[in-house]
Amino acid sequence: MALYVVVSAAGDVYAASYLQQADVFVALLLSFAVVCLTFNLLARHDRGEARVGKWSLLVFVALNVVTAISWIGLFVGLKYVEPAIVVAFIGALGPTATVWLNALIRRQGAPPASDIVVSVTIATIGSYMIWISASGNAGVAWGARSSFGIVLAIVAGLSLSLTNILVKLLFDRGFSGRQVLAHRFYGTILLLLGLVDHSSIVPEISRHWFAIAAICLSTMIVPLLLIQQGIRLVEPFTVNMVLSTAPIITFLFQYFDSRIVPSSHTLVGNLLITVVALVNICLQYRRSA
Template sequence: MANRFALGVFFVALYVVVSAAGEVYAASYFQQADVFVALLLSFAVVCLMFNLLARHEGAGATVAKWSLLVFVALNVVTAISWIGLFVGLKYAEPAIVVAFMVALGPTATVWLNALIRRQGAPPASDIVVSVTIATIGTYMIWISASGNAGVEWGARSSFGIVLAIVAGLSLALTNILVKLLFDRGFSGRQVLAHRFYGTILLLLGLVDHSSILPEISQHWFAIAAIGLSTILIPLLLIQQGIRHVEPFTVNMVLSTAPIITFLFQYFDSRIVPSSHTFIGNVLITAVAVGNIYLQYRRSA
């Protein structure tokens, strides 16, 4: 049991490192490029690839009627979380966007997990930790609004923060729905194969279709790098993590993402290092790591 727990934490931690690097790169790229074109191409390729893999392993593309509602819900929250994340990265500091997402995740997961998966009342320690991290998240709001973030507060910065909050709530629900499908016997490839239809449909409505070919011809390498580092590889890693540990543990490991993202920001000359952002990220990470250790002891 302890080995399974450690393996799950390792996969999610690896997800945090890879996606943090990709998100900082994407935030810089989106300042002068079309975010929706890059996302549409990336998700279309990912969806096609995992449909082929699911068919190859004999899983097919059929979904039982009793699980159809779960897949529909998963498509909706996946679209909201991913598009909210990437548009938020365009208008706000990446470390703060990620901090909002993970600050809300544990709080939402505690109650959504009990409600959806019928796990019963959460332990008191989980409630205390989730509320603590959410409180630190309010400090991050002050950092952004007071002009103490690494990126200057602009006309659309508040829009970016709101999207990050919505994306954080959606991400928490996404992890629970994926775990629910695993509980019902679906493979990781099946879940990934059917997860992005809603995202692709939404992006088709948002994208300027006349800009697709010019964007590909000018920025094909950047689009491929963003797709691999922020979508494809992280998805494979986090699905393995969700398979081995509970959603709350996943969110606790994800709570270390802000400090990792903050460190990668040193490679982006557009962002000025902010001590206020650093303090907020360290506080969230410290609480998260402490809780991960307690859960590891509990599992052992």
């Protein structure tokens, strides 16, 4: 999970820079087409694949819907908002939503009081990050579509928490990580096909094929393989707690992007989220031990 955070943070900053001059929907369509093809080829080598029943099919459909919402929300947010703040929204809202969704969907009963306290704390810090961006104290200037980017980043964070739980449900039914990855992006591709200007697909490939390939590897293929393994090994809430350390790592990678001005306000918010996340991981380790 730690390696996932580092790789995805670097990829998010690079993607945010690239998307400033690119057609975001065309770039995403091409990227997810490559990702879907790659994971389908990898899944062909799996043996003893789990059988898809009616219940599993419904979970896959739901997973395709929330995957489309979370990934498109993430990348559109990166285009209009400081990357470290976008990642902070996802890290702040994911644990809060996961506590209650996990209790409801997986029927594990009421969450521990410590999890609830940590979730409320992180959500509060997330509200502070919203103020940072809206008040003009972020590393990227507030623009005409910044509020739109913030809303999509928040939606992406909520969708991501549900995504982790649905993936865990499929793992519990015997599906492999490669199987899940192979069949979770059809909805994203269909949605993007309806959003893109089809006449711009070929020019986008000819001008930015290297950037698209880099985004595929650094923000999708490699991180997804890493996080799928993490989801398999630990509970969804713990996954989101580790992901909560991503904002500070993303903030450090922003020093490589001259477009972003270092913001002490963003740094403070990222540090607060990281500290709370690490404390909670220690508490969970002691409780499980």
